[in-house]
Amino acid sequence: MHPTSSLAESERRQADAAPDDWEAPYRQMVLHDLAADIELGFFLAYYRNFAIPSIAATLQRNGEITQRPVKRSYDTAIVTYELICNGLDSERGRHMIRLLNHVHRHVPGNNDDFLYVLLTLLVVPIRWARAHGWRPPTPAEETAATRFYQEIGARMNIGTIPSTFAEAEQFFDHYERKNIAQSPGGVQLMASTVQVLKSRLPGPVRPVVKQMLSVMFDDDRLTDALGLPRATPLNKAALHAALKARNAIHRRRPLAKKPHFVPGLEGSSLYPNGYRLDDIGPENIMTPSSQPNHEPS
Numbered sequence: 001m002h003p004t005s006s007l008a009e010s011e012r013r014q015a016d017a018a019p020d021d022w023e024a025p026y027r028q029m030v031l032h033d034l035a036a037d038i039e040l041g042f043f044l045a046y047y048r049n050f051a052i053p054s055i056a057a058t059l060q061r062n063g064e065i066t067q068r069p070v071k072r073s074y075d076t077a078i079v080t081y082e083l084i085c086n087g088l089d090s091e092r093g094r095h096m097i098r099l100l101n102h103v104h105r106h107v108p109g110n111n112d113d114f115l116y117v118l119l120t121l122l123v124v125p126i127r128w129a130r131a132h133g134w135r136p137p138t139p140a141e142e143t144a145a146t147r148f149y150q151e152i153g154a155r156m157n158i159g160t161i162p163s164t165f166a167e168a169e170q171f172f173d174h175y176e177r178k179n180i181a182q183s184p185g186g187v188q189l190m191a192s193t194v195q196v197l198k199s200r201l202p203g204p205v206r207p208v209v210k211q212m213l214s215v216m217f218d219d220d221r222l223t224d225a226l227g228l229p230r231a232t233p234l235n236k237a238a239l240h241a242a243l244k245a246r247n248a249i250h251r252r253r254p255l256a257k258k259p260h261f262v263p264g265l266e267g268s269s270l271y272p273n274g275y276r277l278d279d280i281g282p283e284n285i286m287t288p289s290s291q292p293n294h295e296p297s
Helices: 005-015 023-033 035-051 054-063 070-085 092-105 109-132 140-157 164-181 184-197 203-217 222-226 233-249
Strands: none
Touching: 005 023, 005 140, 023 035, 023 070, 023 140, 035 054, 035 070, 035 109, 035 184, 035 203, 035 222, 054 109, 054 184, 070 092, 070 184, 092 140, 109 140, 109 164, 140 164, 184 203, 203 222, 203 233
């Protein structure tokens, strides 16, 4: 089925984007063209960190996800969308970069750990959209997305950032092969955030939330690490049928004029009247004294 003229025209513009013009096409993809699929990809990327024992242990020790799972989930998404909507060098963008650097200043981990967390936001949404979107991202969009996270990484002093999407995928897959494993911290974090997801869904869907997540991850190694049930062929077929029907409907509709996210006005149960930039961020910020090997002076 051919897409509507506005969808097709936007896809052509996105395909022709110049490499140096990276923020605008990435913003267009995230807020308009592939908005629902990229958002879902961000959502899956957030959970993926729990499958890395060292990262899960740090997140569990910090306490934000287990004590305030709703705020941590919403704030993580808001920071990402603020950077995309406003640009990294805008006033709001610089505020968010300062917040990220402040929050992560004393977080333990090596460069590969920080790079992996960053690249989940690049690789996971693009791969989801490739497999399940109403259209796959164009090569120019993938290039723009890669440059966007390169620039964030540079501003956070993360070294050896891949320069192409293919290189990002290679690092991502190699890191996961070495590090994915079940841990008590990861299972606890997953259980806390699954409860948040259940609270946002209709009652009849809640009992099958874990199965839904397993199907979307489509990776037995990952679901085992997160303490989720393995996806069944029936579950997978149901998801593919639902996405096929959704995509067919989407292709009949014009390109959305309203962006998927509006800075400061994003309504939610946490911020029903919108939010100020100072509302965003964790209450617990790691310090040297919070590290497990800290010795009092």
